[in-house]
Amino acid sequence: xxxxxxxxxxxxxxxxxxxxxxxxxxxxxxxxxxxxxxxxxxxxxxxxxxxxxxxxxxxxxxxxxxxxxxxxxxxxxxxxxxxxxxxxxxxxxxxxxxxxxxxxxxxxxxxxxxxxxxxxxxxxxxxxxxxxxxxxxxxxxxxxxxxxxxxxxxxxxxxxxxxxxxxxxxxxxxxxxxxxxxxxxxxxxxxxxxxxxxxxxxxxxxxxxxxxxxxxxxxxxxxxxxxxxxxxxxxxxxxxxxxxxxxxxxxxxxxxxxxxxx
Ligand SMILES: Cc1cc2nc3c(=O)[nH]c(=O)nc-3n(C[C@H](O)[C@H](O)[C@H](O)COP(=O)(O)OP(=O)(O)OC[C@H]3O[C@@H](n4cnc5c(N)ncnc54)[C@H](O)[C@@H]3O)c2cc1C
Numbered sequence: 001x002x003x004x005x006x007x008x009x010x011x012x013x014x015x016x017x018x019x020x021x022x023x024x025x026x027x028x029x030x031x032x033x034x035x036x037x038x039x040x041x042x043x044x045x046x047x048x049x050x051x052x053x054x055x056x057x058x059x060x061x062x063x064x065x066x067x068x069x070x071x072x073x074x075x076x077x078x079x080x081x082x083x084x085x086x087x088x089x090x091x092x093x094x095x096x097x098x099x100x101x102x103x104x105x106x107x108x109x110x111x112x113x114x115x116x117x118x119x120x121x122x123x124x125x126x127x128x129x130x131x132x133x134x135x136x137x138x139x140x141x142x143x144x145x146x147x148x149x150x151x152x153x154x155x156x157x158x159x160x161x162x163x164x165x166x167x168x169x170x171x172x173x174x175x176x177x178x179x180x181x182x183x184x185x186x187x188x189x190x191x192x193x194x195x196x197x198x199x200x201x202x203x204x205x206x207x208x209x210x211x212x213x214x215x216x217x218x219x220x221x222x223x224x225x226x227x228x229x230x231x232x233x234x235x236x237x238x239x240x241x242x243x244x245x246x247x248x249x250x251x252x253x254x255x256x257x258x259x260x261x262x
Contacts, residue, residue, distance in 0.1 A: 002040070002093045002094045002095060002096040003028050003029060003093070003094065003095075004091070004092070004093050005026050005028060005029065005091075005092055005093075005094075006089045006090070006091055006092075007024035007025055007026040007029075007067075007089065007090055007092050008024065008025045008087060008088070008089055008090075009022060009023070009024055009084050009085065009086055009087065009088045009089075009090055010023050010024065010025045010066060010086065011023025011066065011068065011086075012084070012085065012086055015070065015147055015148075016144075016145075016147065018072055018073045019070060019071070019072050019073075019116075019147060020070065020071060020073070020081075020082050021058070021068060021069075021070045022068065022069055022070075022071070022081075022084070022090075023061075023066045023067070023068045024066065024067050024068075024069075024090060024092065025065055025066055026065065026066075026067050026092065026094075027065030029067050029092070029094050029095055030060050030061065030062050030065045030066060030067050031062065031065075032095060033057050033060050033067060033094070033095040033123075034095065034097075034100040034101075035057075035100060035101040035103065035120070035123045035124040035126075035127050036056075036097060036099070036100035036101040036120055036123075036124065036214075036216055036253065036254040037056075037057050037094065037095035037096060037097040037100055038054050038055060038056045038057060038094065038095070038096050038097050038120070038253060039054070039055055039056075039057060039067070039069060039092050039093065039094035039095065039096065040052035040053070040054055040092070040093040040094060040096055041053050041054075041055055041081060041090060041091070041092050042090070042091035042092070043077045043078075043080040043081045044080050045091075048076075049076055049077045049080070051077075052093065053071075053077040053078060053081065054096075054218075054249070055069045055070075055071050056069060056119050056120035056193075056216070056218070056253075057069055057094070057095060057120065057123055058070045058119045058120065058122050058123060059122055059123055059126070060123060067094075069119070070116075070119045070147075070148075071116075071119075072116045096249065097249075097252065097253050097254065098250065098251060098252075099251055099252040099253060099254040099255055100254050101124045101127075101191055101214055101216075101254050102189075102214065103124075103127050103128060103131065104128070104131070104132055104189060105131045105132060106131070106132060107132045107133070107188045107189050108132070108133045108135070108185055108186050108187050108188045108189075109128055109132045109133060109134050109135060109187070109188070109189050109190075109191070110135045110136075110137065110178050110181065110182075110185075110187045110189070110190045110191070111124065111125055111128075111134065111135070111136045111137070111156075111190075111191045111192070112137050112138075112139075112174055112175060112178050112190065112191070112192040112193075112194065112198070112202055113136070113137070113138045113139070113174070113192065113193055113194050114138070114139045114140070114174065114193075114194025114195050114198040115139070115140060115141065115145065115194055115195055117192075117193040117194030117195065117198070117216070117218065118138050118147065118148060118152070118193070118194070119148075119193075120193055120216055121136070121152075121191065121193055122148065122151060122152060122155065124191060125152065125155040125156055126155045128155075129155045129156070129157075132189075133157050133185075134155065134156045134157050134158075135156065135157060135158040135159075135160075135178075135181060135185060135187070136152050136155075136156040136158065136159045136160070137160045137162070137174040137175070137177050137178040138152065138159075138160070138161050138162070138174055139161075139162045139163070139164070139173055139174030139175070139194070139198070140161070140162070140163050140164075140168070141163065141164050141165070142163050142164065142165050142167045142168070143163060143167040143168035144167075145163075146161060146163070146168050146169070149161060158181075158185075160174065160177045160178075161174075162174045162176075162177060173198070173201075174198075175198060175201050175202055175205065178190075178202075179205060182209055182211070187211060188211065188212075189211065189212055189213070190202060190206050190211055190212070190213040190214075190257075191213070191214050191215075191216075192213065192214075192215045192216070192257075193215065193216035193218065196262060199215050199217070199257075199262055200262055202215065202257065203215065203257040203258070203262060206257050206258075207257070207258060212256070213256070213257040213258075214254050214255065214256060214257065215254070215255060215257045215260075215262075216252070216253045216254045216255075217233060217248050217252050217253050217254075217255060217260070217262070218248075218253060229245075229247060231247050231248035231249050231252075232245040232246070232247055233245065233246055233247070233248060233252075233255075233260050233261070233262065234246075234260065234261040235259060235260060235261070236258060236259055236260055236261045237258070237259070246259075246260060
């Protein structure tokens with residue numbers, strides 16, 4: 001269900017004109033958070049916007065009880081959130097998400113991220129590092145969109161950046177660089193979060209190569225508690241091809257790629 005806390009904002013960094021990193025003091029959440037989980041954030045005490053906004057956990061500092069998240073300003077909710085200042089209290093429910101990233105030991109891992117989908121992958125890579133071989137492939141639109149390069153380098157054994165236009169790193173899509181390494185590095189497990197076309201492509205590739213894969217679906221979500229059913233995703237391979245749904249907030253946001261139709 002997640003805990004409801006009023007957490008003090010202790011870190012605020014503007015990473016890009018429209019991207020902010022926040023750290024909140026929330027020991028209770030830090031103690032139990034798992035990679036892939038998210039927070040539901042109430043951005044204002046006013047009626048509008050009424051619904052909490054879901055944002056993934058980017059980093060957990062258990063020692064200091066700090067939970068960090070990174071968000072892009074998209075609309076009114078994230079705009080209001082970005083105006084919070086150090087010392088402000090933020091009403092947060094978390095950690096949420098029943099489907100979380102599996103942490104394996106002694107595996108050759110590939111982590112694929114795209115755009116603002118890279119944020120939840122940091123806590124994942126951090127938890128895998130020193131347990132498994134962590135190969136990270138991040139794709140961005142262009143140089144201006146590249147974020148967290150140094151942070152990801154610290155938690156990976158191999159790290160690759162691609163940009164669609166070649167203005168930074170390797171020109172092309174990150175999935176193509178990952179694909180090149182599959183045989184050579186004998187990749188045994190894949191994780192991904194990013195735009196839907198990237199997730200579709202990695203789902204297909206993982207099925208074709210018979211490599212287990214978990215994807216995080218950051219589909220639009222309203223209540224975040226499994227009540228409104230606004231975040232339905234079709235289940236794959238159901239009996240008699242019956243149409244069945246699963247829900248990002250209740251069952252995800254992380255799913256086995258094979259288990260959902262996207
Ligand atoms: C499980 C989960 C985890 C997420 N984690 C992050 C994160 O770590 N960092 C981050 O920046 N964002 C994340 N998002 C997306 C984030 O929740 C939305 O961008 C935010 O709720 C938008 O709120 P708003 O009021 O600013 O915009 P709104 O006014 O609600 O929407 C403005 C526009 O933003 C777009 N939008 C809204 N929600 C989404 C969405 N879920 N996916 C794509 N586009 C959307 C739509 O095009 C919409 O027109 C996550 C979403 C989910 C479901």
